[in-house]
Amino acid sequence: MSDPLIFLIAGEPSGDALGARLMAACKRLTGGRVRFAGIGGEKMVAEGLDSLFPMGELTLFGVFELLPHLPNLLRRIDQTVAEVLQLRPDAVVGIDSPGFTVRVSKRVKAQAPDIPLIHYVAPTVWAWKPKRAAKYAAIYDHLLAILPFEPPYFEKEGLPCTFVGHSVVESGAGQGDALRFREAHRLAPDARVVAVLPGSRKGEVSRLLPDFRATLERLLPSHPELVAVVPTVATVRDRVAAEVAGWPMPTILVEGDGPKYDAFAAAEAALAASGTVALELALARLPTVIAYRLNPVTVALYRRLIRVKYVNLVNLMLDRMLVPELLQEHCRPDRLALELGRLLEDPAARATQIDGVAEVARWLGQGGTPPSERAARVVLEVAAGRPETTRPDKTRAQEPAWEKRP
Incomplete structure (x- = not known):
């Protein structure tokens, strides 16, 4: 695939770090022949992203913290959806921040179902709101999980899900x-x-x-x-x-x-x-x-x-x-x-x-293939329309030997 365009959406500093590592890995794997658009913070900007608007506008948490900013968030959702529909990227990757990314993805799915949608960081359905697994399956084409026990929760709903490891192990x-x-x-x-x-x-x-x-x-x-x-x-x-x-x-x-x-x-x-x-x-x-x-x-x-x-x-x-x-x-x-x-x-x-x-x-994956590289391979394969090749081989070297379930 020549110069794929990946649209990334991050809403807080941890997502900005994930996005920056994902961008760097995509550039390594393609020899720099990849383009980016979307929303991110200073780390993603340093990797070459021209953010649609300042990521700080999305860094909110909690019901009462969110309410005063709701009109602006709704406006930013409209703006982001319009940008995706205009650019027609090869894939959209929402990075955590589900309050924003899921709303954007749901509207993109309704208006342009041919654009592949990926979510990076599986929702913690094992901790609360288990019905979110089915909700994500109805929206996304692929899910990237950071914990080894997460894929089965989503695969049983029909959503391809790849454990890539926790990107924090690459932080240094x-x-x-x-x-x-x-x-x-x-x-x-x-x-x-x-x-x-x-x-x-x-x-x-x-x-x-x-x-x-x-x-x-x-x-x-x-x-x-x-x-x-x-x-x-x-x-x-x-x-x-x-x-x-x-x-x-x-x-x-x-x-x-x-x-x-x-x-x-x-x-x-x-x-x-x-x-x-x-x-x-x-x-x-x-x-x-x-x-x-x-x-x-x-x-x-x-x-x-x-x-x-x-x-x-x-x-x-x-x-x-x-x-x-x-x-x-x-x-x-x-x-x-x-x-x-x-x-x-x-x-x-x-x-x-x-x-x-x-x-x-x-x-969490320390000592194996870098999580960002595993995530980048999935994103590039989905963007190229080859979802059947998105799963890394489940070898002992790649998967942590951990069998506990919450």
Whole structure:
């Protein structure tokens, strides 16, 4: 196929990272003979995407966070559908963000059923809303799953689904340089670094950073050498910088994957919002405490639907609470300080968590064919109209040897 046009849609930083790796892999596999259009963030733009509009307009989460922006989101859906219909790409790839990507794909399916539709990151039907499997089967031509147990949920509904592995294993999260970080920031030899990750959405930052500050303040009397490093992203950089400017301990703000992973290597523990970053921390073997809080009404709705015991994928795959999760009413500075202090003071607690996350990293595909390359092969094959060749061979080297099911 000559110079296929792939239309990509990402709606948040984690999807932007997935999209950028997918674009890079498509370019490698085609010798650069591939074109891109769609919506993405700074990483996808760096790979050559001219984003239709700023991705930050889609980075919303929760019922009450979404409502004020609904008119603009509906307008952006119309704009995106119109662009797809005008360009007639060889494939459309929606990357997570189902609130936006599914709506766009459904309308494209109705108006141009000949355009192949792919969704990257299978919805967590094993956790909540199992009927979504049938809904996706009615819209999409192929699904890319990041967890090894997901394909059967969709294949039984007639939707081809390929496990490609979790793209986070390509992030470089475990390859940071602690010495480089300490030298760059002129840290004292006895400085004890804690990574603080409040999320990539404005609502997350507003809800979590005050509690994270209070947590560190509780630890400061017993750990006067504490240094906080706060990785952030462009969408919330200014807000995070304003919040941490007055923290009572030395605080370093970093942006970009390289500095973030160097910070992980230099840190002894992390305090993080639930999300993809929890997997990055696992790959970096950095002991972590996970925290999260949403609007209480949103949480009440979710709790009626969710079917799993944990929010952190590490805990979910292990089926036990390895990484402490403090959510909603439990997300309090006193509880957070207790768990974070244990990781700073108890070598056995640190070792237990490090050993457990190493096993999960293997299950997610670390050490095999890069997930982005496997995903790119599927996308290019679907775009070329050869869906029968989209499945990689299910060899032991490609598939994690994990048989548990949620």
